[in-house]
Amino acid sequence: MHAWPASEVPALPGQGRDLRIHDTATGGLVTLTPGPVARIYVCGITPYDATHMGHAATYNAFDLVQRVWLDTKRQVHYVQNVTDVDDPLLERAERDGVDWVALAEKETALFREDMTALRMLPPQHYIGAVEAIPGIVPLVERLRDLGAAYDLDGDIYFSVESDPHFGQVSNLDAAAMRLLSAERGGDPDRVGKKNPLDPMLWMAAREGEPSWDGGSLGHGRPGWHIECVAIALDHLGMGFDVQGGGSDLAFPHHEMGASHAQVLTGEFPMAQAYVHAGMVALDGEKMSKSRGNLVFVSRLRRDGVDPAAIRLALLAHHYRADWEWTDQVLQDAVDRLGRWRAAVSRPDGPSADALVEEVREALMNDLDAPAALAAVDRWAARQEQEGGTDIGAPGLVSRTVDALLGVAL
Ligand code: 5CA
Numbered sequence: 545m546h547a548w549p550a551s552e553v554p555a556l557p558g559q560g561r562d563l564r565i566h567d568t569a570t571g572g573l574v575t576l577t578p579g580p581v582a583r584i585y586v587c588g589i590t591p592y593d594a595t596h597m598g599h600a601a602t603y604n605a606f607d608l609v610q611r612v613w614l615d616t617k618r619q620v621h622y623v624q625n626v627t628d629v630d631d632p633l634l635e636r637a638e639r640d641g642v643d644w645v646a647l648a649e650k651e652t653a654l655f656r657e658d659m660t661a662l663r664m665l666p667p668q669h670y671i672g673a674v675e676a677i678p679g680i681v682p683l684v685e686r687l688r689d690l691g692a693a694y695d696l697d698g699d700i701y702f703s704v705e706s707d708p709h710f711g712q713v714s715n716l717d718a719a720a721m722r723l724l725s726a727e728r729g730g731d732p733d734r735v736g737k738k739n740p741l742d743p744m745l746w747m748a749a750r751e752g753e754p755s756w757d758g759g760s761l762g763h764g765r766p767g768w769h770i771e772c773v774a775i776a777l778d779h780l781g782m783g784f785d786v787q788g789g790g791s792d793l794a795f796p797h798h799e800m801g802a803s804h805a806q807v808l809t810g811e812f813p814m815a816q817a818y819v820h821a822g823m824v825a826l827d828g829e830k831m832s833k834s835r836g837n838l839v840f841v842s843r844l845r846r847d848g849v850d851p852a853a854i855r856l857a858l859l860a861h862h863y864r865a866d867w868e869w870t871d872q873v874l875q876d877a878v879d880r881l882g883r884w885r886a887a888v889s890r891p892d893g894p895s896a897d898a899l900v901e902e903v904r905e906a907l908m909n910d911l912d913a914p915a916a917l918a919a920v921d922r923w924a925a926r927q928e929q930e931g932g933t934d935i936g937a938p939g940l941v942s943r944t945v946d947a948l949l950g951v952a953l
């Protein structure tokens with residue numbers, strides 16, 4: 545699939561430092577030291593009801609990760625998927641009486657436009673699950689050959705017990721895993737499984753549902769976790785730097801994905817850090833397609849909200865926090881954007897050399913975007929109250945905010 549156009553990232557004076565970020569697997573901060581090319585996989589959307597503020601907040605977090613790396617003069621190799629065939633997508637298409645392929649294409653197109661408007665850096669490889677199927681089949685066959693997969697009435701399951709490291713991404717106890725498995729696409733109550741948590745790798749063709757020729761696996765379609773693993777291993781290989789997504793993906797999705805990859809390759813770990821963004825809520829409940837309590841990026845854009853203000857609203861919250869979207873959150877961002885634009889539109893101002901370092905420092909410290917915004921707020925307030933004589937300052941502030949926060953002033 546094609547991704548979306550990249551906005552240019554201005555180079556800043558000096559150089560950023562290595563990112564320290566919270567890793568779900570170890571439960572603490574890790575300092576990432578990628579090679580000259582940093583590698584990141586971020587789980588993409590299931591293309592219906594896109595792009596809501598929860599999606600946008602999660603992609604904003606991983607956009608910041610890349611901006612910090614770019615500021616260290618590294619290149620970034622970024623891969624994202626689209627879950628363009630899955631039960632919830634098929635159910636939505638059925639409910640609305642539309643073709644599931646058309647629904648996925650329309651929503652993916654909208655997502656691209658929203659990402660472009662928000663100045664999110666595009667992945668170099670943007671891969672749909674459907675187009676990944678030819679690469680998925682041999683992986684499932686391999687797992688079966690390794691004795692890590694088994695057949696249950698034509699469906700093929702992964703045996704979680706085949707990975708000695710299973711459980712080390714989310715660190716949950718068995719009861720919590722079982723509960724989350726049932727909530728998030730698993731089938732722990734199905735009779736005949738070796739372990740209730742075992743996830744499906746290949747689902748045999750069902751009447752009235754799309755299916756593909758899986759060679760020795762028979763006709764069917766892939767399970768969710770193996771899709772992301774096939775795409776990540778194909779384009780990034782093992783041991784990549786960051787596996788990213790919202791906190792609702794830690795279990796089962798990233799746990800199972802890591803196990804698939806580790807058994808397939810015999811290597812550990814799949815990723816140096818498993819990074820998870822907090823959940824955005826509306827009216828006290830997690831914003832989710834199933835609940836329908838959604839605020840869409842495209843709806844705000846249609847209402848004339850500047851995408852830069854939407855981005856500032858996301859940045860005002862620490863990526864790991866769970867937070868609530870409100871009209872006030874947006875209004876505060878609109879006000880801040882106005883203050884910043886007024887401050888950088890003057891021909892000179894107070895020196896911004898320290899500001900560049902403050903924004904860098906904030907972001908390398910577990911992506912502390914609120915601290916970065918506070919630093920820019922302080923410069924803008926000084927500009928308003930005292931002004932200054934540095935003719936390079938307003939431009940440097942604009943470039944800093946653009947390069948490190950993705951906001952065009
Ligand atoms: N296609 C899968 C991943 S392979 C998927 O989870 N799709 S999604 O459309 O449901 O979500 C896309 C991304 O947005 C995921 O990282 C998910 O964790 C994140 N996300 C979903 N809802 C929220 C929310 N309310 N707040 C923050 N992030 C969210």
Ligand code: ZN
Nearest residue numbers: 587588772797
């Ligand atoms: Zn995924």
